[in-house]
Amino acid sequence: MTDTAHALGAARTLWELVELRADLTPDRPVLLQQDRVLTFGELRERAERCAAGLYGAGVRPGTVVAWQLPTRIETAVLSFALARLGAVQSPVIPFYRDREVGFALRESKAEFFAVPGVWRGFDHTEMARRLGARGVFEAYGPESLPDGDPAVLPPPPASGEDVRWIYWTSGTTSDPKGVLHTDRSLIAGGSCLAHALHLTEDDIGSMAFPYAHIAGPDYTVMLLLYGFPAVMFEQFALPEALAEYRRHGVTVAGGSTAFYSMFLAEQRKQPGEKLIPTLRLLAGGGAPKPPEVYHAVVREMGCQLTHGYGMTEVPMITMGSPDDTTENLATTEGRPPAGMEIRIADDGSGNGEVRLRGEAVCQGYLDPAQTAAAFDEDGFLITGDVGHVTASGHLVLTGRIKDIIIRKGENISAKEIEDLLHRHPAVGDAAVVGLPDPDRGERVCAVIEQPPGADPLTLAAVTEFLRGEGLSVHKLPEQVEVVDALPRNETLRKVLKYKLREKFA
Known part of the structure; x- marks a missing residue:
């Protein structure tokens, strides 16, 4: 990590990080979407104007604002406007429907709810009204965001230790859990990602995942630390998205193991011809990576692959680095950054449950009973994942406790x-x-x-x-x-x- 990135990583709040980067490189692009370009300076300016408009509508420090928006420039601007105000944000994945959305609105006690209107054939505004959501407003097109004079704004938040984010676990077998994060925990997670990947201001990244996912701030922090842009994909599908990767000269792509496999499938349609000529790195996490996928990407796509380990509760735990050995890149989840403690509750077999403690770890859950059950007596988060740490400090995941089959x-x-x-x-x-x-x-x-x-x-x-x-x-x-x-x-x-x-x- 560069000296500048190290200094920026010490920012107390996300808004302070935006201001520091905007002062350094105001004219460099940060977000690219089709023909649109947003610079770091414009991000600060538009977010402040949006914050003023929200303030005029009644949003104050500590006000809970839920938003269910696709991966768009406006979504990032709105999110940073809320960060400028010190509001509590509750991002909701745009694919969620009545059950999950209703639960999130009730549990978070959201006072405002931003939606995209009709998106991909579904009327989010009507759903919000059906659910009895308060303060519903649409925030989708370039002219849709609230606007006002920044002179009315109170000072930005000074502390990054207050809970200002409520993220939602997937809720695949029961109701979702509301995961509590601070600005500092999100900055720590993004710093881990940035530190491991060795990116530079000449790189061009990509966001092919929902911005409302915990990966949204994770990735955006990396852009702010290093001062390079990312291409945003409102809808990601291959081969349709390839034109945007090529047009913008993306150097870093990825998302998760499934994304790697999708890129590989497209590459195999044109063997010998590089799928994205500028691509030098695939990176991601979110699901286990079979070693064969790593070897196939390097062999067939002609780029490096680094994989990491994270979850809604801890956005980045470990990450592979391009200068790791082939063996470590293929078979491990990478190493943790300084400040991330990994404890293995060994069951005697050499493997054990992975437990975590560090700045990137969440503050717990909205439900105090869930918080009490999630941490051990020493304050380590109990992940439910099973693995071990190698002599070189790399983490190897061997499964989840519920994926251990007892035959x-x-x-x-x-x-x-x-x-x-x-x-x-x-x-x-x-x-x-x-x-x-x-x-x-x-x-x-x-x-x-x-x-x-x-x-x-x-x-x-x-x-x-x-x-x-x-x-x-x-x-x-x-x-x-x-x-x-x-x-x-x-x-x-x-x-x-x-x-x-x-x-x-």
């Missing part, structure tokens, strides 16, 4: 089997789950998504392959299901294993 009293890692399945040429993606079994306790079920044109896989073919890869006999799947597409969420396209358990149990 006849023996623990089996779903991730170990998934990593091996990804080596099979007829496997596009795979998810392994444990299903209830009266004789074994649980049986191992492999659910496979195949690439176009592949011969259908059978249980016999899968087990024969895994035997050849050296998998122990007691870990072999007893059930194989081939599906057209694995069920995924709408943010980082994580596989929803609970749906597989429900379907095939």
